[in-house]
Amino acid sequence: MKFTIKDIQAEHKKVKSGADFPQYIQAVKNLGVYQYTVGVSDGSTEYFDVDHNSEQTESKYDVLTISNELNLDQFKARLKLHQQGGTDYMTFCNDCAENGIKGWKMDLNIMTCTYLDQDGNEVLVEQIPG
Template sequence: MFTIAQIKEAHSKVKSGADFPNYIKELVGLGVIGYETFVFDGHGVFEGSEQHKIHTESKYDDLVVSDFVNAEQFKSDLKAHQQGKTDYMTFCNDCAKSGIEKWVISMQKLTCTYFDKNGNELLQEIIPQ
């Protein structure tokens, strides 16, 4: 069973979106099967086998997530982040401004899905291996 300390250690290595695939590989190695990250404060819910679930604490002061979704701006910001042009906090701020409430990772499907405040799926990407 993985711990919050292990999750924090893995996340500490992520400097930009370019580091994301290695982060996912490390989480899989720990036994994480999926997780959700909430944009408003950065907390996450990580799931493992046998109903093992842990909640991480807030990572930063609360952000205001826009009620208005700007999908095109989000896609542009996401691309920049994945290319290593922005850090994690910048990406979270960009998500909030574009109306992204959370993202959900599935290790089995190797997908990252972004949702708005109404639970609408805005984008699903395949995680590169």
């Protein structure tokens, strides 16, 4: 495996808002990350290389309760605000939880971010700016 969690964390520290996200994605892709999944409830993240080897982080914050009710329109509005730099990462995670988003998976090969509901269903797929 080419990357370590420490390498990824060093890149993540450079992110101040959603506006910094495209640079972060390019940096972790350059480290050899092929895809990763994030769990909103505690922020734990699993990173995969092209051979499907993985490294996983510990919980990043106190457990958030994910709403059983998906409010996709409200989530999209909060996501847009975050992407424009209007919220920090923790606020975005709270917004996800409040609107029924359990997590997301990033595919750095096809450059997509897929948001998942409480049941693991794909509810929104976005192209990652590159």
